[in-house]
Amino acid sequence: MTRKTYAEALIDALVEFAGEEKKFAIIGRGILGHGAQAHLVEPLMEKFGDRVTDPPTSEGAVASLGIGAAMAGTRIFAHFGTASFTMEAVNQIIHEAGVAHSMSGGQIKVPIVFHMFHGLRRGGSGQHSLSPQSMFANNPGLHLMMPTTPGDVKGMLRTALKSDTPTLFIDHAALLGTEGEVPDGPFEIPLGEAAIRREGDDVTIVATSRAVHWAEAAADQLAGDGIDAEVVDPRSVVPLDTETILKSIRKTGRLVCVEEGYQMCSIGSEIAALAAEQVFKSLKAPVARVARPPAPVPFSPPLEEAMMPGPGKIVAAVKAVMA
Amino acid sequence: MTAPPAPGDRAALFQCMVLMRRFEEEVLRVARDHPYVGRQHLHIGHEATGAGVVSALSPDDLFHTNHRNHGYLIARGADPGRALAEIMGRKDGLNGGRGGPWHLCDRSAGFQSTSAMVGGSVGLAVGAGFGLKTQGSKAISVTHFGDGTLDEGICYEALNLASLLALPVLFLCENNAKEGQRPSSMLAAKVLHDVPDALQIRSLVVDGPDADAVAAPAAYEDDHIRDGSGPVFLQADLERWPGSHQTKPEFPTGVTDLTLAWEEDRIQGPHAEWVRDHDGLRAYAKKLVADGTLSEDQVLEIDRDVLAGIEEARAFAEASPYPDPSGLLDNVFA
Numbered sequence: 191m192t193r194k195t196y197a198e199a200l201i202d203a204l205v206e207f208a209g210e211e212k213k214f215a216i217i218g219r220g221i222l223g224h225g226a227q228a229h230l231v232e233p234l235m236e237k238f239g240d241r242v243t244d245p246p247t248s249e250g251a252v253a254s255l256g257i258g259a260a261m262a263g264t265r266i267f268a269h270f271g272t273a274s275f276t277m278e279a280v281n282q283i284i285h286e287a288g289v290a291h292s293m294s295g296g297q298i299k300v301p302i303v304f305h306m307f308h309g310l311r312r313g314g315s316g317q318h319s320l321s322p323q324s325m326f327a328n329n330p331g332l333h334l335m336m337p338t339t340p341g342d343v344k345g346m347l348r349t350a351l352k353s354d355t356p357t358l359f360i361d362h363a364a365l366l367g368t369e370g371e372v373p374d375g376p377f378e379i380p381l382g383e384a385a386i387r388r389e390g391d392d393v394t395i396v397a398t399s400r401a402v403h404w405a406e407a408a409a410d411q412l413a414g415d416g417i418d419a420e421v422v423d424p425r426s427v428v429p430l431d432t433e434t435i436l437k438s439i440r441k442t443g444r445l446v447c448v449e450e451g452y453q454m455c456s457i458g459s460e461i462a463a464l465a466a467e468q469v470f471k472s473l474k475a476p477v478a479r480v481a482r483p484p485a486p487v488p489f490s491p492p493l494e495e496a497m498m499p500g501p502g503k504i505v506a507a508v509k510a511v512m513a
Numbered sequence: 514m515t516a517p518p519a520p521g522d523r524a525a526l527f528q529c530m531v532l533m534r535r536f537e538e539e540v541l542r543v544a545r546d547h548p549y550v551g552r553q554h555l556h557i558g559h560e561a562t563g564a565g566v567v568s569a570l571s572p573d574d575l576f577h578t579n580h581r582n583h584g585y586l587i588a589r590g591a592d593p594g595r596a597l598a599e600i601m602g603r604k605d606g607l608n609g610g611r612g613g614p615w616h617l618c619d620r621s622a623g624f625q626s627t628s629a630m631v632g633g634s635v636g637l638a639v640g641a642g643f644g645l646k647t648q649g650s651k652a653i654s655v656t657h658f659g660d661g662t663l664d665e666g667i668c669y670e671a672l673n674l675a676s677l678l679a680l681p682v683l684f685l686c687e688n689n690a691k692e693g694q695r696p697s698s699m700l701a702a703k704v705l706h707d708v709p710d711a712l713q714i715r716s717l718v719v720d721g722p723d724a725d726a727v728a729a730p731a732a733y734e735d736d737h738i739r740d741g742s743g744p745v746f747l748q749a750d751l752e753r754w755p756g757s758h759q760t761k762p763e764f765p766t767g768v769t770d771l772t773l774a775w776e777e778d779r780i781q782g783p784h785a786e787w788v789r790d791h792d793g794l795r796a797y798a799k800k801l802v803a804d805g806t807l808s809e810d811q812v813l814e815i816d817r818d819v820l821a822g823i824e825e826a827r828a829f830a831e832a833s834p835y836p837d838p839s840g841l842l843d844n845v846f847a
Contacts, residue, residue: 215647243643246677251636251670258640258654261625262575264647281667286633290626294618295609296844298626330845354847 191373197227197366199340201234203347204267206376208238211265214351216242217256218269223307227366253279253304257287257356260302265351273308273360274320287356288331299354303347307363309400309450310498316486319494321451323398326358327427328455333357333381334428336399340370342425345379352378362400362450384431386438390420393508394438396461397448398424401499405448408504417512427457435461436469443474444511448499453481478507515822517589518568523806524815526568526724530560530794531819533584534769536593539823540583540600540614541764543830547601551614556584557766558722558754559687561793564588565727566655566685566747569735573652575641577634578627580615581687585657591619593822594829603833610836611844632665634658635684639671642680642744653738657685660705661697669708672746676712679743683733684709686746687721689753697753709746721749722793725800752791755784766792771816774798775809 194202200222208214219242222228235242245252249270256268270276276283283304290298308321327334333355337343343361350357387402388409397405402423409419422438424431439445445465447458458479465477480499487497515532518525537555544553556563559581567588578585583600587593591607599606600614607619615629625641628634638656645652662668663686675682688705690698702708706716719732726732733747755765766784773780773788773795780789788795801807807815 213648215643241647243678246670246673248670248674250667251639251674254633254636254667254671255640255643255674258577258625258637258642259644259647260640261637262641262644262648262654264644281630281633282636285630286626286628286637291847292844293608293612293616294620294626295607295611296847297608297618297620299847301847333846 191371193369194340194372195227195230195366196340196343196368196370197222197230199344199372200347201230202372203344203351204234205237207348207351208234208241213263214241214265215259216267216269217245217252218271219244220271221269221305222366223271223363225363225366249275249278250282253282254286256302257282257300260300260356261290261298266302267351268302268304270304270306272314272318272320273306273322274318276304276306276322277320283326283332284329288329291355292331300356301354302356303350303359304356305359305361308360309362309364310487310494311363312494313489314487315489319487321449323360323427324451324456327457331356332428333426334360335381335426336360337425338365338399338402338423340368340372342379342385344372345377346425348376349378349381360399364400379425381426382429382431383426384422384424384434386434387421387423388419390418390442392418392442393444393446393511394420394422394442395446395448395504395508396422396424396435396458398427398457399450401448401450404499404501405504407501408508411501411505412508417508419508432464436464439465439469440472443472445473445477446480446504446507446511447477448480448504450499451481452484453479454484456481475511478511480504480507515590517572518564520569520728520730523725523801526564526728527797527801527807528815528819529564529568529588530724530797531816532593532822533560533564533588534794535819535823536583536587536596538764538768539597539827543597543601543827551600551602553614554581555754555756556581557756558792559751560584561724561797562685562687562721562727562749562751563657565724566657566733568728569730570655571652572623573650574623575645575652575654576624577638577641577654577656578624579631579634579658579662580629581659582617582627583614586617586619586622586624589622589624591617591622593826597826597830598833601830602835603830604836605829605833632658632662632667635662636667636671638682639675639680642675642682643678646680651739653681653683655683655685657687659697660686660688660690663698663700663705663708672709672712672714675744676714679741681738681741682744683738684744684746686748687751688748689751689757706746706748714744714746716746716748718748718750721751722791722796724793724797752787755787769794771795771798771812774812775802
């Protein structure tokens with residue numbers, strides 16, 4: 191174990207994989223965005239810069255480039271920058287990568303990772319703040335992973351890179367500078383395996399990506415009020431570890447879902463539906479969802495702040511279901 | 514399974530063209546005889562272009578077809594019975610009934626995903642060229658598409674990327690834009706190859722119905738693509754088959770009669786001009802008989818053999834059951 195930033199752990203996974211897989215290429219240079227961690231991409235560029243292609247501003251073609259190459263047998267990590275930009279490539283992601291294996295009767299495989307940064311990022315306004323996870327999860331044939339910690343990003347990225355199923359790997363730029371313990375050497379975190387971030391008996395908070403940290407902060411605050419919250423991080427949205435989530439709800443009898451996306455047809459909506467379908471009789475209170483208010487993301491800082499499903503909103507939602 | 518015609522074997526090239534034509538005619542019959550939900554996009558009239566390119570390329574080359582794909586699949590050796598079964602949505606179809614007529618796929622014959630999103634295959638072909646290049650392969654990536662595909666934005670992005678990265682891609686544009694009718698493309702550029710030219714992609718124009726011209730590797734500068742010099746855009750000019758734009762099965766030019774290759778006086782009907790002047794299959798039969806490559810009897814014998822094979826293919830496809838819905842979720846994830 192070594193203490194590292196999330197950004198370093200992500201690059202470690204790419205460097206390790208590039209070292210062992212010759213048929214592997216990276217499309218996109220600014221893998222760590224343009225923030226304080228951008229320079230941490232250097233170890234990758236030093237060792238495997240020849241594997242990195244710097245494409246034009248051309249997301250549809252970048253997706254096609256990666257998907258076609260993956261079909262031809264080269265594993266691909268394709269970086270899209272802000273998740274909003276994947277909307278320029280959504281046809282390729284959904285209609286080419288997502289359907290190819292099934293539509294060809296299992297003949298074609300598409301080993302590609304679509305990497306992007308979702309969410310509110312300060313000043314992103316209405317076109318650079320998208321959280322497309324539930325939109326993508328609504329379509330078949332695509333795995334969808336959302337890591338939260340430095341250790342997880344390394345192990346989950348390796349799993350995605352080795353998978354023959356196209357994987358949406360949705361990061362959050364605000365996580366890049368966070369630190370944590372990261373196992374040394376290559377390891378994999380299996381798909382569909384949720385992590386219990388904090389154990390508790392009174393209420394289950396299911397959160398994804400950056401919202402996990404908000405949920406943990408909320409749980410700390412709630413503990414001071416005598417409320418014992420359990421925080422569940424699904425880590426992969428597709429496939430979803432329903433067993434761990436439902437087991438937690440059976441134990442606590444209360445569910446609050448938290449995410450950065452919009453509430454309509456959200457990941458939280460899906461989990462709430464699962465709870466209603468499968469553990470209805472275990473519920474002691476109505477389910478609550480904490481998500482973005484249904485407005486385009488505004489630029490002005492206090493307005494953008496108001497879009498965030500942060501700790502305060504989570505605490506309020508938990509108290510409402512505990513009442 | 515019939516092997517694709519070897520380079521320079523003109524009789525085999527002709528046989529391949531006959532197979533492509535007779536297969537599509539059978540697709541029309543299937544659509545007429547069965548309650549049928551799909552729509553057909555037939556390759557009739559494009560055989561000289563399709564078979565010509567297939568015969569000239571290497572078996573390792575990767576093909577990316579679009580919704581007008583059937584001819585390419587069977588020309589490269591996909592089993593006509595399994596292809597027809599797929600078009601009918603049957604269990605033994607090439608894709609197990611998951612693709613249908615727009616998405617025939619046979620990886621063993623060098624086909625990647627067959628996209629019916631207009632322009633989709635152009636992007637994927639550029640990707641395959643990238644994959645082959647990163648693997649140090651000598652194979653090239655090929656995509657065919659109609660002129661109407663150039664209306665789509667992805668084409669411009671993909672052509673740009675192929676040029677910038679000097680990828681080994683052959684862009685085969687089957688240009689059947691017809692003046693005086695609703696054009697299949699609506700481009701401000703009046704000369705199609707102005708588009709690749711502007712992006713520094715080498716472009717060539719070939720007479721699409723002339724099988725020998727298309728089959729000559731010089732037609733698309735095979736060496737240029739294979740030695741890493743970058744992509745080539747081959748514009749094959751074709752006169753659109755009168756049945757090309759249709760939603761209901763019909764034979765506007767009639768079932769093909771190869772004796773018209775040498776009995777031209779009998780060419781009649783509202784589409785006589787197309788049959789006489791623009792049907793590359795009839796033209797090639799006429800040419801091969803005229804230059805002594807095949808006799809009239811040999812032409813008709815080839816046709817009979819092909820038709821016998823098509824009959825077997827139809828019997829196979831019709832005997833194949835529909836897939837069991839219990840397998841609905843098979844292969845969603847790899």
